[in-house]
Amino acid sequence: MIPSELPGLTITELQKLLRAREVSPREVLLALQERIETVDPQIDAYLSRDLDAALAAADAVDVSLPLGGIPIAVKDAISVRDQPCTCASKILRNYRALFDATAIAKLRAAGAILFGKTNLDEFAMGSSTENSSIKSTRNPWDPGRVPGGSSGGSAAAVAADEAIASLGSDTGGSIRQPASLCGVVGLKPTYGRVSRYGLVAFASSLEQIGPLTKTVQDTALLLSAMAGVDPHDSTSLAAPVPDYGAGLEKDLRGVRLGLPREYLSDGIDPAVRSALQAAVAQFSSLGAEIIEVSLPHTSYSIDTYYIIATAEASANLARFDGVRYGYRAENPQSMLDHYSRTRAEGFGAEVKRRIILGTYVLSSGYYDAYYLRAQKTRTLIRQDFSHAFAQVDALLSPTAPEPAFKIGERLADPLRMYLADIFTTAASLAGICAISIPCGFAKTSEGTELPLGLQIMGKALEEARILQIAHAFEQSTEWHRRRPAL
Amino acid sequence: MSSPDLDVAYVARLARLDLSAEETALFQKQLAQVLEHAVRLREVNLEGIEAAAHAWPIFDVLREDEIRPGLTQEEALRNAPRTAQDLFIVPKVVE
Numbered sequence: 001m002i003p004s005e006l007p008g009l010t011i012t013e014l015q016k017l018l019r020a021r022e023v024s025p026r027e028v029l030l031a032l033q034e035r036i037e038t039v040d041p042q043i044d045a046y047l048s049r050d051l052d053a054a055l056a057a058a059d060a061v062d063v064s065l066p067l068g069g070i071p072i073a074v075k076d077a078i079s080v081r082d083q084p085c086t087c088a089s090k091i092l093r094n095y096r097a098l099f100d101a102t103a104i105a106k107l108r109a110a111g112a113i114l115f116g117k118t119n120l121d122e123f124a125m126g127s128s129t130e131n132s133s134i135k136s137t138r139n140p141w142d143p144g145r146v147p148g149g150s151s152g153g154s155a156a157a158v159a160a161d162e163a164i165a166s167l168g169s170d171t172g173g174s175i176r177q178p179a180s181l182c183g184v185v186g187l188k189p190t191y192g193r194v195s196r197y198g199l200v201a202f203a204s205s206l207e208q209i210g211p212l213t214k215t216v217q218d219t220a221l222l223l224s225a226m227a228g229v230d231p232h233d234s235t236s237l238a239a240p241v242p243d244y245g246a247g248l249e250k251d252l253r254g255v256r257l258g259l260p261r262e263y264l265s266d267g268i269d270p271a272v273r274s275a276l277q278a279a280v281a282q283f284s285s286l287g288a289e290i291i292e293v294s295l296p297h298t299s300y301s302i303d304t305y306y307i308i309a310t311a312e313a314s315a316n317l318a319r320f321d322g323v324r325y326g327y328r329a330e331n332p333q334s335m336l337d338h339y340s341r342t343r344a345e346g347f348g349a350e351v352k353r354r355i356i357l358g359t360y361v362l363s364s365g366y367y368d369a370y371y372l373r374a375q376k377t378r379t380l381i382r383q384d385f386s387h388a389f390a391q392v393d394a395l396l397s398p399t400a401p402e403p404a405f406k407i408g409e410r411l412a413d414p415l416r417m418y419l420a421d422i423f424t425t426a427a428s429l430a431g432i433c434a435i436s437i438p439c440g441f442a443k444t445s446e447g448t449e450l451p452l453g454l455q456i457m458g459k460a461l462e463e464a465r466i467l468q469i470a471h472a473f474e475q476s477t478e479w480h481r482r483r484p485a486l
Numbered sequence: 487m488s489s490p491d492l493d494v495a496y497v498a499r500l501a502r503l504d505l506s507a508e509e510t511a512l513f514q515k516q517l518a519q520v521l522e523h524a525v526r527l528r529e530v531n532l533e534g535i536e537a538a539a540h541a542w543p544i545f546d547v548l549r550e551d552e553i554r555p556g557l558t559q560e561e562a563l564r565n566a567p568r569t570a571q572d573l574f575i576v577p578k579v580v581e
Contacts, residue, residue: 235544334577356513373530375538376538382541
């Protein structure tokens with residue numbers, strides 16, 4: 001194997017070479033570094049890298065561990081000890097993490113090498129990675145287009161073979177939507193399956209850390225290493241962690257897949273619709289039974305999500321006061337002036353918009369009309385899924401209503417940007433697990449091919465089931481093997 | 487639940503955000519659109535429906551009340567914008 005081919009490998013492929021001592025973890029890192037130096041000027045997926053620390057870890061690692069010697073890129077909202085954790089915000093520009101997030105500590109214990117941090121929308125607020133205060137990441141399939149967001153750097157790095165695999169976080173679609181737009185696999189675990197300790201908080205009742213990888217099997221490997229209860233996160237679930245890779249090869253005979261009719265509304269791109277129809281036909285040929293179901297409150301999920309997520313964000317981001325960490329405004333005239341200018345100068349436009357919306361929906365006189373109403377609607381959205389899962393094992397939908405859009409196109413129109421999450425927010429509100437896998441391509445008017453994603457949603461804690469379904473589809477199609485020309 | 491009720495300048499003061507006049511006007515317009523879209527939530531029949539504060543109803547997660555290691559003083563101060571004599575320095579709050 002020549003070094004330049006190493007960055008294109010999956011975790012599983014790399015593991016075999018490492019364990020056979022055909023390559024060393026150091027050689028893998030150096031090959032990855034070379035690839036990043038060549039490609040990242042076009043993509044801008046990374047915010048920081050610490051090669052020296054990574055090489056020291058690589059030289060000491062036991063390659064027989066589950067992820068021994070495998071480099072993993074990490075979204076810059078997840079704490080990796082002694083590395084920057086900027087959340088792509090000016091307010092955390094000089095911040096360095098003092099501890100490892102639990103997910104990171106578990107990956108480290110499994111032998112993974114944490115070598116770099118990837119770009120995101122500031123504080124994970126956005127669907128295009130354009131809200132980063134540092135730079136915009138470009139889609140490896142078409143550098144004029146966005147990679148999706150908020151985990152756009154993590155998705156683009158994997159798609160461009162600048163990472164073997166990466167971690168993102170998903171609040172309303174922030175792993176699944178960029179996975180779809182970049183043509184990689186992305187999983188949002190069940191709420192509580194992976195500890196949130198060390199993930200900088202945006203919307204605490206919704207967000208989860210999850211993997212972005214080149215194959216479903218790699219996602220299963222990372223989830224097996226990260227999942228589990230954590231005394232540092234009281235919302236983490238105590239359910240036992242299975243070996244998620246163990247049941248992947250089971251066939252789909254007798255599996256019941258639901259097609260929610262509300263997800264095939266008029267607003268979706270024709271290429272997205274036909275890719276979904278082709279995927280449904282593929283599942284039928286694999287022996288699955290397709291059943292039409294209804295999730296009647298689907299159309300309320302975007303509004304419910306943006307009320308609840310911004311309300312939680314306004315409270316979580318109150319901690320940025322310019323006293324204990326982060327940016328501080330110069331020459332304050334008073335304590336109030338210190339707070340107000342520190343926050344006005346430190347936060348970008350989208351973060352300010354969401355803090356204002358969140359403060360408003362929680363404020364006296366509007367709490368019942370917005371926040372309480374949204375929480376009750378959330379109950380109905382959860383019930384929709386319980387009813388559907390009484391009939392089927394998993395649900396199929398597009399991940400995003402359209403392929404990657406052009407950089408700059410939506411920045412001035414927040415509402416239109418929010419609608420990019422139309423198919424992903426419901427699963428977040430219900431706390432269930434959902435995965436996006438490559439399922440086809442759309443051709444643009446300029447002749448460029450852009451990847452499309454299929455979303456498979458499963459019952460809470462049934463990650464093993466949706467991984468099995470996703471793996472069967474992936475192994476019977478070629479979509480995941482395509483790579484952008486870079 | 488009508489969006490004109492949103493007074494961005496007032497809410498920004500509550501949220502401790504010193505917005506410029508341009509930002510205030512822009513957010514007023516953009517957030518009015520977001521709130522107008524959310525008006526559809528009024529259609530939902532919520533009679534007898536309980537609010538969901540979390541995806542999972544988990545209650546009373548307790549741990550042993552025991553001493554555990556935390557940040558050292560040096561670590562706690564390491565990311566602070568201004569420190570002196572092992573303390574955070576803040577603007578004067580009393581005259």
